[in-house]
Amino acid sequence: MHQRIAAERDGLSTRNNMARNRSDHRKSGRASREFNFASFVWRFLASLLLVMVTYNPTQYSYVAWLRAATPEAPLGPEHFVVGVVLLIGWVILLAATQRSLGSFGLLLGGSLLGGVVWLLTDIGWIDVSTVGSATWVGLFCVAALLAVGLSWSHVWRRLTGQFEVDDGDD
Numbered sequence: 001m002h003q004r005i006a007a008e009r010d011g012l013s014t015r016n017n018m019a020r021n022r023s024d025h026r027k028s029g030r031a032s033r034e035f036n037f038a039s040f041v042w043r044f045l046a047s048l049l050l051v052m053v054t055y056n057p058t059q060y061s062y063v064a065w066l067r068a069a070t071p072e073a074p075l076g077p078e079h080f081v082v083g084v085v086l087l088i089g090w091v092i093l094l095a096a097t098q099r100s101l102g103s104f105g106l107l108l109g110g111s112l113l114g115g116v117v118w119l120l121t122d123i124g125w126i127d128v129s130t131v132g133s134a135t136w137v138g139l140f141c142v143a144a145l146l147a148v149g150l151s152w153s154h155v156w157r158r159l160t161g162q163f164e165v166d167d168g169d170d
Contacts, residue, residue: 044147051143062086097149101138109148110114113141132136 055063062082069075101109117137120126128134 035151035157039153039154040147043150044143047093047146047150048140048143049124050086050093051139051146052092054086056139057135063130093146093150095148101148105146105152106149109145110141117141 053062055061058064059068065082066075066079069079097106117126117128121128126133127135128137
């Protein structure tokens, strides 16, 4: 009996210490693990950077840089290294988004974004009458979908109180 009471008391004191350590961590000014709107904005900006650096309708993208190669200025190792870095970024973001949202979630998210674009076009807030403007809108939608995928586990935990745990690759 006394052992059980002591074990419960030790468990309670451990939980109190953990709570105290969390509050001390927040007071210390170090980065918090709390998810908020700014966290989503950072994820969106990172996704947007990856998308826009890879391709955009201007001459300032990786794809345009590759297309600009000529026999006088051929592709070199710098093109390869930048391409591999971009590929790593895409693999990380796409894998995280796929794990978080799943195929059906990606389909639903893409459908929702398509519907929002249609609505905003219909009421005249955005113009997709040219290939360039439609491309910009599409690139922003891809970045938004990636950002939602990167953030979904945090949103899900906040909505339901449930953690998503990966068992690892089988």
